Amino acid sequence: MVTRRDTLSFAIAGVIGGLSASHTLGARAAAMADLANSTGSTGSTGLPPAIASLSSQAHRLVPISVGERQARFAKAQALLQEQHLAGMILAEGTSLNYFTGVSWWGSERLFALLLPAKGAPLVMCPAFEEARAREQLTQGLGREQMEVRVWQEDQNPYEIFARAVKDRGISSGQLGLEESVRYVFASQIQQALPHAHFSSATPITAGCRMHKSPAEVALMRLASEVTLSAYAATAASIQVGMSQSEISELSRHAHARLGFEGAADLVLIDQSAAFPHGSVQPTRVKEGSLVLFDGGCTAAGYHSDITRTFVIGEPTAKMREVFAIVHAAQHAALTAAGPGVPCGEVDRAARAVITAAGFGPDYKTFTHRLGHGIGLDGHEWPYLVRGNPFKLSAGITTSNEPGIYLPGEFGLRLEDEMLITEHGAQLLTGQSVSLQAAFG
Numbered sequence: 499m500v501t502r503r504d505t506l507s508f509a510i511a512g513v514i515g516g517l518s519a520s521h522t523l524g525a526r527a528a529a530m531a532d533l534a535n536s537t538g539s540t541g542s543t544g545l546p547p548a549i550a551s552l553s554s555q556a557h558r559l560v561p562i563s564v565g566e567r568q569a570r571f572a573k574a575q576a577l578l579q580e581q582h583l584a585g586m587i588l589a590e591g592t593s594l595n596y597f598t599g600v601s602w603w604g605s606e607r608l609f610a611l612l613l614p615a616k617g618a619p620l621v622m623c624p625a626f627e628e629a630r631a632r633e634q635l636t637q638g639l640g641r642e643q644m645e646v647r648v649w650q651e652d653q654n655p656y657e658i659f660a661r662a663v664k665d666r667g668i669s670s671g672q673l674g675l676e677e678s679v680r681y682v683f684a685s686q687i688q689q690a691l692p693h694a695h696f697s698s699a700t701p702i703t704a705g706c707r708m709h710k711s712p713a714e715v716a717l718m719r720l721a722s723e724v725t726l727s728a729y730a731a732t733a734a735s736i737q738v739g740m741s742q743s744e745i746s747e748l749s750r751h752a753h754a755r756l757g758f759e760g761a762a763d764l765v766l767i768d769q770s771a772a773f774p775h776g777s778v779q780p781t782r783v784k785e786g787s788l789v790l791f792d793g794g795c796t797a798a799g800y801h802s803d804i805t806r807t808f809v810i811g812e813p814t815a816k817m818r819e820v821f822a823i824v825h826a827a828q829h830a831a832l833t834a835a836g837p838g839v840p841c842g843e844v845d846r847a848a849r850a851v852i853t854a855a856g857f858g859p860d861y862k863t864f865t866h867r868l869g870h871g872i873g874l875d876g877h878e879w880p881y882l883v884r885g886n887p888f889k890l891s892a893g894i895t896t897s898n899e900p901g902i903y904l905p906g907e908f909g910l911r912l913e914d915e916m917l918i919t920e921h922g923a924q925l926l927t928g929q930s931v932s933l934q935a936a937f938g
Contacts, residue, residue: 546735549752552727556757558720561798562599562713570597570706571619577702578615584671585614585663586699587687589679592874593703595799598644600634608655608683614666620645622659660690674699704879708871709893714800715917718873718895719926721802722915725760725794726927728752729806730937732762732791736810740783742767746793753795760795760802771807771909774866774901786811788908788933794876801876803897804927805913808936820857820902820910821933827851827900828912828929831868831882835898835916835923841886844868848900849884857902869897872915894918898925 574597578586588594588611590602598621602609609631610622623631625648635644647662649655663669670693675684677700688696710718732749742765753760770777771790783789787810794802809817827848834847845868849858857863867883872895880888882896895918901911915926928938 545751545755546731546748548731548734549748549755552731552752552755554755554757555720555724555727559797560713560716562717566711566713567597567599571613573706574613574702575615577705578613578674581674581701582672583615583674583697583699583702584668585612585666586674586676586702587612587679588676588699588703589683591676591678592799592878593676593678593707596703596707596874598635599637600631601799602631602634604680606682608649608659610659610683610687612659612662612666614668617666618645620647620662620666622655622662623648624655625650656686656690659687663691663694669694671695672697674702676700676703700879707873708879709891710873710895710917711893714873715893715895715926717797717800718802718915721758721760721795721797721800722804722926724753724756724758724797725802725804726806726937728756728760728795729762729791729804731755733789733806733808733937736783736789738783738785738810742770742781745783745789749791749793758795758797760793762791762793764790764792766790766792766909768908769906771911772903772905772907774903774909774911783810786814788813788817788910790909790911792911792913799874801872801874803872803876803913803915805899805901805911806930806936807910807912807933809933813933817908817910817933820904820908823852823855823857824900824902824910824912825930826855827864828898828914831898831900832916832923832925835890835918837889837891837918837920839890841880841882841888841890842884844882844890845884845886848898852900852902863902863904864900865903866901869899869916871896890918892918892920895926 590604590609594611595601607624608622612620621631621644623646628648632646649658669691672695675696728749731752735748736745745765746762749762764776766776767781767783767789768787770781771788790807792805794804830851831844831848835844848868849864852864853859867881869882871878871880896916897913898916899911899913903909912930916923917926930936
């Protein structure tokens with residue numbers, strides 16, 4: 499399903515798809531610096547002073563190491579054996595990037611990874627792309643770690659892939675398919691392996707990706723800090739009469755000054771903020787407007803997803819009241835979350851605060867789930883939603899984003915990334931303080 503962040507993600511993928519992991523990071527920082535400085539030095543950029551004064555934080559970015567990727571393969575193979583799977587199959591996407599460091603855009607040509615429960619993984623690649631694939635594998639994992647098999651344009655890639663599976667002695671075993679493998683690939687792989695049995699590889703991919711390492715948490719914390727700094731500078735630059743698109747573009751420049759690709763891709767003003775993901779009606783800022791920012795950036799592929807709501811001028815009494823309730827709901831969820839706690843219970847804790855304050859019941863004004871997992875995807879496993887019995891554990895990162903939406907008036911949401919620790923949970927950044935001190 500295409501999400502509100504996918505448009506930005508697709509644009510980024512189109513730019514970086516052909517670069518190796520280390521080249522990608524270097525090129526990204528250089529591109530952001532070029533954009534930020536394209537019209538001159540601070541004071542002559544044509545940008546508002548609060549944005550022009552920002553400086554790059556790209557030097558703080560530390561990519562995932564080869565050793566950590568090797569450990570990911572080892573964990574995945576252990577999980578495959580626990581699940582009695584002979585192997586799993588991935589195509590292009592974030593799970594491929596997670597294990598190999600390869601960024602690959604989707605096309606009609608098969609590019610796939612086979613990870614057997616035992617033995618070396620294999621990449622299946624169009625022959626004319628072999629050099630590019632090997633370049634990225636060298637940067638992300640190590641050339642010696644992976645067999646690469648190729649297929650020419652007039653060959654059937656699925657027959658060649660099936661031979662690779664047979665060579666590993668698992669062509670009649672139980673194979674897991676990663677959830678984002680497109681039907682055009684999945685169906686033909688299954689036809690080429692008629693004696694294999696297929697099931698979901700989600701227990702393997704989610705089982706690895708849900709639990710973030712210290713290196714992953716550091717990247718997500720950096721992305722969150724960058725986004726909050728960009729938001730603060732953008733909010734300080736808003737003038738009465740500005741449109742949503744003008745403000746969003748300012749936020750893009752603010753992220754660029756900080757050395758990252760990102761934006762408040764949702765800028766909702768007054769009544770449009772009563773739609774959690776926005777309205778098609780154009781709006782402009784006026785004195786006393788309530789403004790909601792929702793967006794983020796990526797650090798070495800790891801997402802931030804931050805929402806802040808604030809007021810241009812003085813908030814009304816009702817705005818203050820709703821902010822206090824949403825703030826308390828976010829804190830209640832943070833207090834409730836921890837190892838062994840079901841995802842649904844964390845949603846319940848936040849929703850109970852909103853209902854007790856007279857804005858319930860159920861989904862009456864808090865119209866969506868409390869949160870979603872986040873990492874290399876903006877939305878990933880697990881989900882903090884009513885009835886979800888999945889139990890949290892240390893290392894899981896999710897959003898924590900309660901809101902109250904009042905059609906015809908305004909909407910108010912607070913969103914931060916939450917890390918489950920051994921003893922509870924913590925936000926990766928500080929909470930919003932008030933409608934007039936929204937950025938800590």
